[in-house]
Amino acid sequence: MKETPLSNCERRFLLRAIEEKKRLDGRQTYDYRNIKISFGTDYGCCIVELGKTRVLGQVSCELVSPKLNRATEGILFFNLELSQMAAPAFEPGRQSDLLVKLNRLLERCLRNSKCIDTESLCVVAGEKVWQIRVDLHLLNHDGNIIDAASIAAIVALCHFRRPDVSVQGDEVTLYTLEERDPVPLSIHHMPICVSFAFFQQGTYLLVDPNEREERVMDGLLVIAMNKHREICTIQSSCGIMLLKDQVLRCSKIAGVKVAEITELIQKALENDQKVRKEGGKFGFAESIANQRITAFRMEKAPIDTSDVEEKAEEIISEAEPPSEVVSKPVLWTPGTAQIGEGIENSWGDLEDSEKEDEDEGGSDEAIILDSIKMDTGEVSNIGSQDAPIVLSDSEEEEMIILEPDKNRKKIRTQTISATQVKAPSKKPVKKRKKKRAAN
């Protein structure tokens, strides 16, 4: 599917917000999104999440014959794929431009920087060398694929263990995983790409653009650096003109960011190492919380609530205090009591039957209400004020059982029967449709 075009007002809104130094997700200009690294059960498998952008990296190895002009060096092979689930715009035939650009950048970053010692991958010179293959899959596209992909690649390479090989004279023994522990690759340094997006012809700059920001950006500068502040690759795309000091400033920012990210990677690798050594559980299933594979957890967004309390106090001081609710039950007769205001008695001078009707009417309303707190002590203290009313029990119908509630609530019309009142509060309250005689 082709991408739905961004509307003009959305574009203008994003650009205006960037001019005012505001980003849609609340980040600062130089802030990265949260990076989360999780490892699979196999060595060399990892998922890196940069905000919502997700890249899966897998490293594998194979013994092959070396290239003719490089007889003593191993072979490195990088491949980044944009999966169709990453974005609706990614289709099997349509991604060529972006794909070529990302793959090329990744290769330059990792291969030309010589971060992996290829000489150590040689087994028998001229005959057998290790071919290391790094496969990266983009699982979700929310901007800044290249950063996430480079982190995934280097993490997967650091995590990977290749089978141990020993050479005795002419004999080459390849040990399986059971015979000898696999051996890590020899990695000199960790190059990590940092992307800078430029807006309004280079006036404004953002680090780690997300998908919306990428759509409205003018140009992109990618600097691949390691923690020793050595630049491995630098690329500027979309043809914007950058000044010398802008590029220098970006490289300084990149240095800081790369140091942070490298520290994070080291910590993640150490954690995984520790868990495996102690025999604990590891793998993707452990890194997903809540035992639900489909849970897409939202991160807590920091909200500035410094001025919230003042307003609340203003409102509270200006508002009237809530009216006191008196829910003292009134005992009409040893058999009926009433809590709350109740309906005004508009029947005038009631005879017994009429009052019974009124009470029945009241109890019909009471069916809708949920619960009352039974305070047996309080009710029993109240003496009967009215003359006892004899009610016929001929229309007794089925009972609806209620659970007593702890909270006292303000109730409009409610009647409880004497049996409820007399019974201890442990017994569930029965609410009746019709009244029963007290005796």
Next chain:
Amino acid sequence: MAMEMRLPVARKPLSESLGRETKKHLVVPGDTITTDTGFMRGHGTYMGEEKLIASVAGSVERVNKLVCVKALKTRYNGEVGDIVVGRITEVQQKRWKVETNSRLDSVLLLSSMNLPGGELRRRSAEDELAMRGFLQEGDLISAEVQAVFSDGAVSLHTRSLKYGKLGQGVLVQVSPSLVKRQKTHFHDLPCGASVILGNNGFIWIYPTPEHKEEDAGGFTANLEPVSLADREVISRLRNCIVSLATQRMMLYDTSILYCYEASLPHQIKDILKPEIMEEIVMETRQRLLEQEG
């Protein structure tokens, strides 16, 4: 700034079976519609194993011997004579590509476009070079479907003065199946705003122009600031349309107007709350039923 927060909780929707005499026959892809082989197959069905099976999710419509399934949520399928609201995605040689929420981008040929001034003349090379001056990428237009190509792509024209580039207003995107087919899709609502109900599901709400502009043919964008009262009417209308679409009501001028009137006692931002949305739409439904008979 006051904020309102609520926890997610499963809500029971109010009963929707008001006033529908016969239950619609709803199917999902793979459902058998009928085993009777005497029917002709329409859209959304296919014949398999002696049965008529649905290929889309929707309601079954039967007209004499023709059985078809009308999909609930679908991309826009063009028909000649429909009014659509679209956004320009590309400017090509002698034509524009317009996005209309259909499977393929629609085409607006330079020769199907009104020239400013309303003149009728042959399009020259200068016109071709000046295309971007008329319509750029990102502009919204209203147009009518002139023809449908064999692959389903739609060819548009703006050969009347009421079509053309749209100025200030609000666009609401709903499913095309919710827009009722009527004689006219341009409505001036008495509440103070005008609305264009595009058949492709794009609905454009804009302030009613005081005087009808006969000359420009819809190319000059009116950029004067819109008054606050008009803006409030437009936002209320927009929220009403969104609530009608959420409750799957058909959208036409009467239903939108009734919904607007039912929403007046509430604040504009409250209309989007689920319970108020249901209340307003129920009231609208009630009034529509009373009006029908």
